[in-house]
Amino acid sequence: MLATKLYVPTLREVPSDADVVSQQLMLRAGFMRKTANGLYSFLPLGWRSIKKIEAIVREEMDRASAQEIMMPILQPAEIWKESGRWNAYGAEMMRINDRHDNEFCLGPTHEEMITTLVKNEINSYRQLPVNLYQIQSKFRDERRPRYGLMRSREFIMKDAYSFDVDEAGLEESYKSMYDAYTRIFNRCGLTFRPVEADSGAIGGSGTHEFMAIAEAGEADIVYCTKCDYAANIEIGKPGIMKQAEEALQKLSVVDTPNASSIEAVGEMLNLPLHKTIKAVVFSIDGKVVLAIVRGDHEVNEVAVQHAVLGSVEPEMATPEELEKVGLTAGFISPVGLEQTEEFAIVVDESVMETYNVCGGANKKDAHYININPKRDFNVEDIIVAPIRLITKDDVCPTCGGS
Ligand SMILES: [Zn+2]
Incomplete structure (x- = not known):
């Protein structure tokens, strides 16, 4: 033609x-x-x-x-x-x-x-x-x-x-596909990493995603510059970030009119973000789930789902759902809250290592200062889990590299 x-x-x-x-x-x-x-x-x-x-x-x-x-x-x-x-x-x-x-x-x-x-x-x-x-x-x-x-x-x-007949056969089949995918990506001329990933709705014990490294995309991965560790950011296991111990100050409430984001509060009270905690509220299996991370960290939704053994991906909770469990959007912290049948509290491990931080006072236009999680949360009642996204400041969980 x-x-x-x-x-x-x-x-x-x-x-x-x-x-x-x-x-x-x-x-x-x-x-x-x-x-x-x-x-x-x-x-x-x-x-x-x-x-x-x-x-x-x-x-x-x-x-x-x-x-x-x-x-x-x-x-x-x-x-x-x-x-x-x-x-x-x-x-x-x-x-x-x-x-x-x-x-x-x-x-x-x-x-x-x-x-x-x-x-x-x-x-x-x-x-x-x-x-x-x-x-x-x-x-x-x-x-x-x-x-x-x-x-x-x-x-x-x-x-x-x-x-396959048994587990060993499965491993062999898996390896054979792993090698085939490696050849496919190489023949297509792509720069790629096989990345440990959450298996999501597909299920199974181990999952690799073969990811082409690119500027534009819709998945973030972390990988080590020293060893071959690579993981989808959703499954990358962050370590616990400790803060220098401080004398525990008295918990008190301050007025924060209209400051409904932790960034706005930090600015108003002249606090760096790592001295604040922030709340994100999800709906999972019909349950309202309050997730708490440090103000300078981001919530890993997949980790939150795993922490409450959820069967579905988290959705953002609606204003009606917040109201139902008595939460005041923009001014939430676990201080004084208890879990119920329809309400779960999940706190990131690194939050438990903070001192004298600022967080919502569970009423409009007000925040607590000098929250000390180990003292002020109902520690027997909450779920503590690694629910923050890993960042480039974290160390490699396999070899300690960057
Ligand atoms: Zn490494």
């Missing part, structure tokens, strides 16, 4: 809603077009590129003795109810009913499907191991689709599922 006939509708201007460079270039170069939020059509050059990437993935999966299959995108609710994930998956799952009012979902992943398939076929260890994969569209109703193809609602996934 003549190049002049090639359908490549280029754009002179950068589309105003394209927020990352990759998306801008693929739109401008006529590789793809946005159909709706988080949904894209691939044009000839874009689709050619995808097919080339798929070819690399296929070659490496086949080389690792995985076999390609194709399962339906549409999945019956029953198999998800059997696994208990119909509810656990939450709002991210696209659900539909057929004309007989039977429930279905558009597959966000295929563990239920493949297990249903394989359990009826494999009845002897002699048939194992087997590793089956497919390359297919997946659907996730993202709260905020963004970064072009990086967080879209319909996307192409290669998913492989291995079945």
Whole structure:
């Protein structure tokens, strides 16, 4: 075909809603077009590129003795109810009913499907191991689709599922996939790190995410400059940051009119952020969860979920939920509060090592000064856990490097 006939509708201007460079270039170069939020059509050059990437993935999966299959995108609710994930998956799952009012979902992943398939076929260890994969569209109703193809609602996934006789076989299959992914990323010319990650709704004991290191993206990772430790920031285990011991001052209330953020309070009272504590309130499994970290730290939502043994990802609590458990938004601290059936308090380990810090007085326009957590919190009643995000000031949990 003549190049002049090639359908490549280029754009002179950068589309105003394209927020990352990759998306801008693929739109401008006529590789793809946005159909709706988080949904894209691939044009000839874009689709050619995808097919080339798929070819690399296929070659490496086949080389690792995985076999390609194709399962339906549409999945019956029953198999998800059997696994208990119909509810656990939450709002991210696209659900539909057929004309007989039977429930279905558009597959966000295929563990239920493949297990249903394989359990009826494999009845002897002699048939194992087997590793089956497919390359297919997946659907996730993202709260905020963004970064072009990086967080879209319909996307192409290669998913492989291995079945082994025992734990040792599993390890072998895992290693074989780990090596295949390493070859795929190398052949695609990407700078990457296999990163320890939270397995989330997929479950399992160990998870690596293969992450391309890039300026634009939607996941933060920490990695060590000395050893090969690398982790998603959600799973990176921060150590306890201690503060120099001080004589305990008297707890007292100060007026802080309209200062409902810890930054505003710090400024008003001339306190550095590490001498303050801040509160973030979540809703998890219908329970209101108060999370407390130092003012200069950020809350790790995944760690909060684990701390309360939550089955779903934390959502921000609504004003109604705050009111229900008697919290005053913007002026919250654990001082004087107790946990109940519907209310949990989770305090970061490093907060317990602070002295004479400032935090909410649990009434409007007021804060406590000289909070000493070990003295002023109901320490028998609260949950203390590492719930802050690891930062570049932390040391490597494996080797102590930076
Ligand atoms: Zn290290």
